[in-house]
Amino acid sequence: MTVIVNHSEMGQGVFTALPMILAEELDADWTKVRFEPAPVDPVYNHPVFGMQMTGGSTSTWSSFDQFRKAGAAARAMLVAAAAQRWKVDPAACRTENGTVVHAPSNRRLSYGQLAEEAARLTPPSPVALKDPKDFKLIGRPVKRLDTPEKTNGKGVFGIDVTGPGMLTAVVARSPVFGGRVKSVDAERAKAVPGVRKVVQVPSGVAVVADGFWPARRGREALRIEWDEGPMADFSTARQRQQYAEQARQPGLVARKEGDPLSALGSAAKKVEAVYEVPYLSHAMMEPLNCAVDLRADGCEIWTGTQFQTMDRATAAEVAGLKPEQVQIHTTLLGGGFGRRATPTSDFVREAVHVAKAAGAPVKVIWTREDDMHGGYYRPAYYHALAGGVDASGNLLAWSHRIVGQSILAGTPFEQAMVKNGIDDTAVEGASDLPYAIPNLSVEYHPMKVGVPVLWWRSVGHSHTAFATECFLDELAAAGGKDPFELRRALLAKAPRHKGVLELAAEKAGWGKPLPAGRARGIAVHASFESYTAQVAEVSVDGAGKVRVHRVVCAIDCGRYVNPGIIEAQTQGGAIFGLTAALYGELTFDQGRVQQSNFHDYPMLRINETPDIEVHIVQNDEKSGGVGEPGVPCTAPAVVNAIFAATGKRVRRLPIRMSEAG
Amino acid sequence: MISLIVNKRRVDLDVDPSTPLLWVLRDNLGLNGTKYGCGMAQCGACTVHVDGQAVRSCVAPVSRAAGREITTIEGLSPDLSHPLQRAWIEVDVPQCGYCQSGQIMSAAVLLKEKPKPTDEDIDQALTGNICRCGTYPRIRRAVHRAAELAAEGGRP
Ligand code: FES
Ligand code: FES
Numbered sequence: 001m002t003v004i005v006n007h008s009e010m011g012q013g014v015f016t017a018l019p020m021i022l023a024e025e026l027d028a029d030w031t032k033v034r035f036e037p038a039p040v041d042p043v044y045n046h047p048v049f050g051m052q053m054t055g056g057s058t059s060t061w062s063s064f065d066q067f068r069k070a071g072a073a074a075r076a077m078l079v080a081a082a083a084q085r086w087k088v089d090p091a092a093c094r095t096e097n098g099t100v101v102h103a104p105s106n107r108r109l110s111y112g113q114l115a116e117e118a119a120r121l122t123p124p125s126p127v128a129l130k131d132p133k134d135f136k137l138i139g140r141p142v143k144r145l146d147t148p149e150k151t152n153g154k155g156v157f158g159i160d161v162t163g164p165g166m167l168t169a170v171v172a173r174s175p176v177f178g179g180r181v182k183s184v185d186a187e188r189a190k191a192v193p194g195v196r197k198v199v200q201v202p203s204g205v206a207v208v209a210d211g212f213w214p215a216r217r218g219r220e221a222l223r224i225e226w227d228e229g230p231m232a233d234f235s236t237a238r239q240r241q242q243y244a245e246q247a248r249q250p251g252l253v254a255r256k257e258g259d260p261l262s263a264l265g266s267a268a269k270k271v272e273a274v275y276e277v278p279y280l281s282h283a284m285m286e287p288l289n290c291a292v293d294l295r296a297d298g299c300e301i302w303t304g305t306q307f308q309t310m311d312r313a314t315a316a317e318v319a320g321l322k323p324e325q326v327q328i329h330t331t332l333l334g335g336g337f338g339r340r341a342t343p344t345s346d347f348v349r350e351a352v353h354v355a356k357a358a359g360a361p362v363k364v365i366w367t368r369e370d371d372m373h374g375g376y377y378r379p380a381y382y383h384a385l386a387g388g389v390d391a392s393g394n395l396l397a398w399s400h401r402i403v404g405q406s407i408l409a410g411t412p413f414e415q416a417m418v419k420n421g422i423d424d425t426a427v428e429g430a431s432d433l434p435y436a437i438p439n440l441s442v443e444y445h446p447m448k449v450g451v452p453v454l455w456w457r458s459v460g461h462s463h464t465a466f467a468t469e470c471f472l473d474e475l476a477a478a479g480g481k482d483p484f485e486l487r488r489a490l491l492a493k494a495p496r497h498k499g500v501l502e503l504a505a506e507k508a509g510w511g512k513p514l515p516a517g518r519a520r521g522i523a524v525h526a527s528f529e530s531y532t533a534q535v536a537e538v539s540v541d542g543a544g545k546v547r548v549h550r551v552v553c554a555i556d557c558g559r560y561v562n563p564g565i566i567e568a569q570t571q572g573g574a575i576f577g578l579t580a581a582l583y584g585e586l587t588f589d590q591g592r593v594q595q596s597n598f599h600d601y602p603m604l605r606i607n608e609t610p611d612i613e614v615h616i617v618q619n620d621e622k623s624g625g626v627g628e629p630g631v632p633c634t635a636p637a638v639v640n641a642i643f644a645a646t647g648k649r650v651r652r653l654p655i656r657m658s659e660a661g
Numbered sequence: 662m663i664s665l666i667v668n669k670r671r672v673d674l675d676v677d678p679s680t681p682l683l684w685v686l687r688d689n690l691g692l693n694g695t696k697y698g699c700g701m702a703q704c705g706a707c708t709v710h711v712d713g714q715a716v717r718s719c720v721a722p723v724s725r726a727a728g729r730e731i732t733t734i735e736g737l738s739p740d741l742s743h744p745l746q747r748a749w750i751e752v753d754v755p756q757c758g759y760c761q762s763g764q765i766m767s768a769a770v771l772l773k774e775k776p777k778p779t780d781e782d783i784d785q786a787l788t789g790n791i792c793r794c795g796t797y798p799r800i801r802r803a804v805h806r807a808a809e810l811a812a813e814g815g816r817p
Contacts (some may be wrong), residue, residue: 012754150761151761211687211689213681248771285696285757285792287698333757337795571796603793605791606787606790607787607788
């Protein structure tokens with residue numbers, strides 16, 4: 001049995017979780033279940049977003065009902081087909097392990113034997129679904145279906161696609177965002193053996209060759225003069241200054257309760273702090289790539305994408321075809337994290353341009369450096385916070401101003417998703433702060449900057465959780481309260497937050513003694529309709545080197561499908577968060593990104609990886625996301641642990657103890 | 662002409678000798694299991710064995726591999742029977758999967774040299790292999806499991 005999966009597999013296990021849901025209702029034989037990525041077609045649209053896409057930690061929950069109903073309907077049709085053949089009452093038949101059984105006559109037929117007849121029947125409506133207490137697959141740590149092909153090198157990622165006559169291209173792009181080619185001298189490039197063509201495209205100059213290596217060598221031999229445009233003197237230092245100045249002005253109001261200004265004025269203790277985060281690259285292990293075979297009457301595309309509908313429309317527009325004439329084959333994605341979901345379809349658009357100009361099937365490969373310089377970053381943000389507590393340490397006031405680029409501004413999603421100038425993806429996690437604080441305001445300053453920005457695993461939560469959870473810790477310290485107990489008290493009316501907070505604290509042994517030099521920090525946050533808390537155990541050595549020894553994670557994602565996948569995603573999320581906390585930073589000088597590869601944009605490695613425990617809450621709440629919620633709590637938990645260990649506050653990521661105050 | 666022995670098969674190639682082994686494997690021999698991640702010996706996605714040693718094929722010119730025995734992920738076992746592959750499946754290690762060929766090839770050398778590796782041995786042998794998805798906790802578990810499987814069943 002093959003399940004066609006309408007979400008892209010980028011590591012989150014959707015090729016397993018969705019077949020599980022269908023197989024559950026179908027009573028399929030799990031050992032015979034296979035998966036296949038869906039072609040682009042409106043029937044495969046995301047049930048919530050209305051286009052074919054993967055993102056927002058939504059794949060499993062958004063498809064849950066749909067896949068259940070599909071499985072149940074198919075099961076009913078198979079039973080009906082068997083009953084017809086046997087001339088018995090369908091109610092007298094049952095199903096198990098891929099077969100229909102008629103117990104009174106001791107007859108059985110496999111689904112395979114019945115499929116053709118069943119397919120001719122009309123699907124029942126409404127369909128009866130199983131009672132969840134009878135689930136055999138859902139809720140169990142079923143092994144992933146895609147592991148074998150990911151352990152023998154056979155899995156096909158976009159970069160692995162080949163085809164008859166397919167050439168490889170690399171593109172020389174402007175070193176500054178918004179720059180354009182002024183002039184090109186391609187003579188030396190064309191002389192490199194294996195180079196077939198050098199063509200100009202809107203994004204730069206493409207060298208088309210027999211393989212990656214000659215293409216890259218050819219690109220090195222290009223001489224290009226760029227018109228660098230208005231971003232030529234852009235720098236991180238100047239941007240930070242600008243953001244700081246902007247933060248002194250009132251912003252757009254994302255939330256307001258009570259009168260924070262006067263409450264701050266009357267507080268027994270007032271705390272002010274600035275938290276900053278830099279631009280970040282998604283740095284998927286597989287750099288961007290896209291293969292295109294363009295003919296007069298159609299276009300075939302192979303790529304690992306999270307955004308099929310938009311990519312198809314873009315490709316059609318560039319190729320001068322109708323969307324129906326463009327076919328997208330979604331390969332495995334060597335990581336996505338949001339980068340493969342661009343509203344501009346940047347990497348698909350460019351590849352179609354290259355194929356068109358080259359007049360041949362072409363696979364465009366981005367080098368790691370290209371990928372890191374290619375933009376669509378997590379934006380840099382500046383958070384200015386002020387808070388006040390009364391004489392007994394109770395929180396009276398909270399004021400939070402966020403300065404940074406809007407991800408949605410200028411995209412087709414702006415109209416629907418930006419309300420009164422406020423891009424929710426910039427303030428999410430801050431504007432919905434769950435703590436009971438009587439006077440509270442959250443404001444936003446959208447900044448226009450020529451750096452392309454995008455959603456990055458956990459989107460707004462990737463920075464708001466850092467600012468809010470660290471600042472709450474500062475207020476706990478100012479009021480002489482235990483950071484866990486203060487949160488607990490402020491979350492009395494937020495039971496799911498409180499639940500994960502208590503679970504993580506209990507499993508981590510909050511308050512119990514630790515070896516000398518080690519301390520714990522805690523953070524709690526809701527994102528993508530799931531609730532997470534983490535406790536980090538950290539030490540800092542004399543040279544200021546931070547070592548994370550243990551991270552205890554609690555997640556409440558409501559009713560869930562596969563706890564094995566949830567564990568892996570939550571561990572992976574924490575590791576993603578640790579990389580950002582300890583290392584992640586892109587900086588600009590003279591319009592150029594100064595980092596280029598893993599030597600200066602490091603990733604957490606196995607020898608730095610702490611023990612990461614994951615505890616999953618069991619309940620019957622509505623399902624939430626899993627892929628992203630593991631990220632937001634990690635940085636604040638670590639930073640709060642650093643404070644507990646050293647008395648020093650880190651307020652800017654990545655963590656540098658030399659800056660801590 | 663350069664002669665290589667790849668996964669026990671001899672191949673003769675007419676390529677620029679400075680081409681990194683990685684691109685010869687991928688573009689000339691169609692062995693796409695070995696991945697490109699950084700091109701500068703930083704990530705380990707391109708790890709293969711050359712005469713039994715773990716080598717970053719993205720920075721090894723093919724000329725250096727001439728006449729030597731090269732093993733890629735495709736040559737590790739014909740049928741997922743290598744203890745590491747069995748352990749990887751049992752522990753459900755991969756997420757996106759892109760780094761996993763490199764992880765397994767690095768771990769294979771470790772197990773040959775240290776059939777009963779400690780956590781520290783694993784950290785040391787695999788520190789050159791980045792996994793952006795963060796499968797490290799399961800990699801650790803799976804390497805230990807593979808060591809057990811190998812002890813029970815004969816190889817690596
Ligand atoms: S591609 Fe060779 S080490 Fe990264
Ligand atoms: S599994 Fe995705 S990079 Fe390792």
